[in-house]
Amino acid sequence: MSELPRPQIDEISRPYWEGLEQGRLLYQHCRSCGHNWLPARQTCSACLSTQLEWLQSRGQGRIVSWVVYHVAYHDALKDRLPYDVTLVELAEGPRVLTNIVNSRGGKALRIDARVDLAIEREGDMSLARFRLVEDAAP
Ligand SMILES: [Zn+2]
Missing domain, CATH: 2.40.50.840 (OB fold (Dihydrolipoamide Acetyltransferase, E2P))
Structure with missing residues (x-):
């Protein structure tokens, strides 16, 4: 039985995967414009701000x-x-x-x-x- 392919975890997405390990679904939130999104990115997908934080869904x-x-x-x-x-x-x-x-x-x-x-x-x-x-x- 082969294993499922594993996701590529990098510095940007690591908080998402660590959150799941702790039973929490985290998403990224932009402090500049309030946009929320997944999957993880380095910049806001709406305004390109880098003022981001992780929030729990x-x-x-x-x-x-x-x-x-x-x-x-x-x-x-x-x-x-x-x-x-x-x-x-x-x-x-x-x-x-x-x-x-x-x-x-x-x-x-x-x-x-x-x-x-x-x-x-x-x-x-x-x-x-x-x-x-x-x-x-x-
Ligand atoms: Zn934004």
Whole structure:
């Protein structure tokens, strides 16, 4: 069984990954214009300011879009088919590419469905995944 590819962690993104290890989802906030975003950047994506700080998300969001993979393009994902890759917008504004832990192979996903943070261990990493608040199952 091969392992999932690991994210590239550098000085800019390190606080994000360390936050997840501590059970917190952090995003970047611009002190100049108030913009919030992910993934981590060196400058504000709205005004290019470097006056940035990390804030903790409440972990609540909504589904913006998703795709469902029926083919594994990496050996480590073969046992997970079909699986979703979902774009979640946090209440604070940043958008996160993630998986929904109770998506039932994508069948339970709905636009604007509310989701809560569900940090999961994957090997020696902690990943920000989400859980549908109200499962739409009949
Ligand atoms: Zn800014």
